[in-house]
Amino acid sequence: MINDQIRIPINGVRQYISIRxxxxxAPLLLYLHGGPGDTAxxxxxxxxRELERSFTVAVWEQRGAGKSYYPFRPDETITxxxxxxxxxxxxxxxxxxxxxxxxxxxxxxxxSVLGLRFIQHNPEYVYSYIGxxxxxxxxxxxxIARNFAIKQANGKExxxxxxIDPAFTGEKWLEDLLFLTKQITKFGGSLYGKTNxxxxxxxxxxxxxxxxxxxxxxxxxxxxxLRRLWRELMExxxxxxxxxxxxxxxxxxxxxxxxxxxxxxRYYDTLQSEKRFIWFEQSGHFPQWSxxxxxxxxxxxxxxxxxxx
Numbered sequence: 001m002i003n004d005q006i007r008i009p010i011n012g013v014r015q016y017i018s019i020r021x022x023x024x025x026a027p028l029l030l031y032l033h034g035g036p037g038d039t040a041x042x043x044x045x046x047x048x049r050e051l052e053r054s055f056t057v058a059v060w061e062q063r064g065a066g067k068s069y070y071p072f073r074p075d076e077t078i079t080x081x082x083x084x085x086x087x088x089x090x091x092x093x094x095x096x097x098x099x100x101x102x103x104x105x106x107x108x109x110x111x112s113v114l115g116l117r118f119i120q121h122n123p124e125y126v127y128s129y130i131g132x133x134x135x136x137x138x139x140x141x142x143x144i145a146r147n148f149a150i151k152q153a154n155g156k157e158x159x160x161x162x163x164i165d166p167a168f169t170g171e172k173w174l175e176d177l178l179f180l181t182k183q184i185t186k187f188g189g190s191l192y193g194k195t196n197x198x199x200x201x202x203x204x205x206x207x208x209x210x211x212x213x214x215x216x217x218x219x220x221x222x223x224x225x226l227r228r229l230w231r232e233l234m235e236x237x238x239x240x241x242x243x244x245x246x247x248x249x250x251x252x253x254x255x256x257x258x259x260x261x262x263x264x265x266r267y268y269d270t271l272q273s274e275k276r277f278i279w280f281e282q283s284g285h286f287p288q289w290s291x292x293x294x295x296x297x298x299x300x301x302x303x304x305x306x307x308x309x
Contacts, residue, residue, distance in 0.1 A: 002056060007068075008093065011086045016067035018045075018209065019094075021056035027127070028094055028103035029055035032062075032087070032111030034133065036233070037225025039066030039218055049290040055104065056298045058094055062086065064225055067210075069217035071224065073183060078228040079114065080236075082232070087118055091125050091298060102127045104302060108288060109259060110229075113236055116244075123125060123245035126167035128302050130253040132295070133259045133285045135275040136267045137237045142166040142259040145184055148257045152187040166232060174226065181258070189257025192284040200289070216266050247274040249302075251295060253283030 018041050033040040039061045040115060051057050061068040063086055064078070068162050072078055094103060107115025119129045133140070137283040146166040153161055161183060164176045178215040186195050198255045204210050204218070238261035250268055252261050268277045278298055 003158045010063070010089050010093070011082070013063050013070070013086075014068070015063055015090075016057040016061040016092070018061075019056060020045075020049075020052050022052050023054075023056070025098075026054060026056045026196075028058060028098055028100055029299070030060065030091065030094065030103055030105050030115050032060065032105070032107040033065075034109030034111050035062075035065065035222060035225055036110045036229045037062070037065040037222035038084075038110070039068075039221070041066070042203040042210055043289055045207065045209070046290040048296055050293075050296040051299060056098060056301050058090075060087075060090060060183050064079040065221035066218045067214055069221040071220075071281075074229055078225075080117070080229065080232055083114055084117055084121070086116055088122060088125075091118075091122070095125065101247075103300070104128055104130070105297065106130045106132070106288075107134075109135065109285065110233070112259075113233065116238055116241075116248075118238075119244050119246040119248075120241065126246045128247045128249060130133070130249045130251055130299060131246070131264075132253075132287050133256060134250050134252065134264045134265045134267075135236055135238070135259055137239055138234045139167055139237070141263055141299040142168070142234075143259045144191070144262065145257050146180060148189055149180060149183040149187060153183060157183060168230065173230070177226070177230070184257050188255065188284065190285045192253060192282055192286075192290050200286075239270075242270055244271070245273070247276070249276045249278070249298075251278050251280060251287050251298060252282045253285060253287045253290065255284040258285035 002021040007014045031044055046057050059309050064072055101126055105115050112134045115129055115131055119126050143166045150161045164180055168177055182258045184190050191197050250264055252264050280291045281289040
């Protein structure tokens, strides 16, 4: 049994890693949370603990977020590449520490940006990549999200949505982003069958690994990460990349308007390398938690060699 809750220096910053497994020599699986800055350790422990039977599951609280929170300095370079450098150093640490050659990589939402970028540049470290709430083209995705919300809304909310720039280039871009996200959630485009994300809160409140100060740090980390990274994130577009050296599996909620499910499927159809697509019919942006049993089985089948192309 492995249960390591540790902070290690990664690329010059101490960061928190949860490493758990029911076996001593299980293959490594590294989970990349969304956001940026939206840590997920208690949710992974609640909904995806079954994975610990087949994997050594590492959940990374990324720099400046959650249990890895610290205030970003005004002169500090914080870019997507910063996180990719962190991810490379963390991957090398895990592989060295557990004497393994490769690992499995799961990326959700913002974490899916890091995941695809990582296998693009460092395929030698990864057996397979699983993306859920996969980002493909941020500008197109938010245009689709805004159109979805406008179609559902009425009155003042509809008029306010029409005024929002889905590229988020204005002075009030963060306010617009939060409002649009709230409307998408309200109309069921985020957490399937629900009009809010309240059901994702109790695991944080009840987790023995999350204190009240951690919850406060999580909120601060989310805001500062959005402010530093959102403009660059809006430029992300994977559509020109048609091949990866690592098998790619997309696990997608069929009701995800937070990150467009349609864009993911269309991108998948263009890929010319080893791939697999699995719809989660009762999920929006969070298939790994809305349909946890199905997701856990899918990922477990990778290591058991039962997942067919």
